[in-house]
Amino acid sequence: MEYILIIIGAVLVNNFVLVKFLGICPFLGVSKSTENSLGMGFAVIFVMSLASLITFIIYHAVLVPLDLIYLKTIVFILVIASLVQIVEMAIKKFSPSLYAALGVYLPLITTNCAVLGVALLNVDGGVALPIDNVLKAFINGAASGVGFTVAIVLLSAIRERLARADVPVCFRGFPITLVAASIMAMAFAAFSGMIS
């Protein structure tokens, strides 16, 4: 039951993009077409679940026993950067077709604050439900990635329609996208209180 609550919490109630404001840069930058958004979304799910798993283990197996908790930001960002590199090389080697689909998005993920964000929130207890074992950290990472994907794919569908609309000049580009995102956030606010 707890696991199901973590999933619903991360995908809908505390959506990473629309409620927690993490990963806004790719949310606004890569959401021009649905196809690209899906690619970015899957790359993020992949990296976020792996990063959650590895950083959680490193934090509890290395940083806590050695009393080096204050180094967590530096250690986590290095882990994420190298993880992204390794994943990129591995996909390139073993699955060229997957690389063709996700390749361009992978380098961008290092500076996606959603990835570092989920790693830090997992160990800081910033999640609604306590994350006290590796499996929960992994599930929370994957579900947060799914939440990101849901948000970015929905926004890209709106933007594809907006591209044909007659928007006032000063609203073109980011401003109108932000207004659309605002209306989406209002809709997602309705989920709050589902898990108390």
Added chain:
Amino acid sequence: MNRILGNLKNGLVTQNPIFRLALGMCPTLAITTSVMNGLGMGLATTFVLVFSNLLISLMRKVIPDKIRIPAFIVVIATFVTIVEMVMNKFMFDLYEQLGVFIALITVNCIVFARAESYASANPVFDSAVDGFAVGLGFTVALCLMGLVRELLAFGTAFGFTVLGDWFPRISIFARPAGGFLTLGLLMAAFNAVYNKVEKALKARREAHAERQTVEAEAV
């Protein structure tokens, strides 16, 4: 002197990180529920920008091109950790308010973009000034966001009541949806003014050029 002014103008207006480039959106939307939070976040980011630019510019000839990205990230993360520790010790309230977003300055694209596009190719002093200018542009934009949202949601500015009871509190501006909306509208306003000014300047330049050709023909 002119160079410093150019850097400042760049950071505040032409390449304002938030309104023109739309970089560093996460803290902009997440923590600007009050002016104080915006100011705190802006100054923390400015500190990181100035010192990471300074150090990266100092080391720009030593860092091999291939591993520059991890090197930049470590430098930036180090300064972020310093900021985090100082805030934890001396400004605990603000530290609690900003939460995970202090650590996330590490992946703020503004800091990284300045390291990559400016500090890694320019002298030390210029890089520090550039970091300061861009940080200032970021801080001003954050404070503006904070001011609008705090006024509309709570009727206060810096915690002091400005709007009396006659003004209805619009609580949605303190929520995520209000953050997106405020930024969208402010950005549109910034664009409108910017385009007008650009147009006027262009017209003046053209008129000036025309006058010069007429004078040249007369001679």
